[in-house]
Amino acid sequence: MWGSYYNDLLGWGFGCCHTTTKNSMCSGEKGKKEALMREVRRNRKILNNILRFKLVFSLKKYKEKKKRDEEIKKAKEISTLEK
Ligand SMILES: [Zn+2]
Numbered sequence: 086m087w088g089s090y091y092n093d094l095l096g097w098g099f100g101c102c103h104t105t106t107k108n109s110m111c112s113g114e115k116g117k118k119e120a121l122m123r124e125v126r127r128n129r130k131i132l133n134n135i136l137r138f139k140l141v142f143s144l145k146k147y148k149e150k151k152k153r154d155e156e157i158k159k160a161k162e163i164s165t166l167e168k
Contacts, residue, residue, distance in 0.1 A: 092124070
């Protein structure tokens with residue numbers, strides 16, 4: 086039955102096979118499994134992208150902090166020389 090299944094990204098589909106294409110043939114349990122695998126793969130891809138983004142972001146933050154620390158260190162050295 087159309088509308089007995091809902092996917093966050095693909096929208097409404099059939100509950101019997103998780104097909105989100107309204108006019109497609111019913112692919113039964115095999116289609117359901119394939120749809121599930123597609124979803125798992127897609128979620129993994131999204132997760133990987135998020136993790137990669139977080140890694141790049143934290144690396145950038147780390148570099149910025151290191152640079153700031155060096156500047157502070159340098160400023161301290163200069164101020165001790167001036168005394
Ligand atoms: Zn079906």
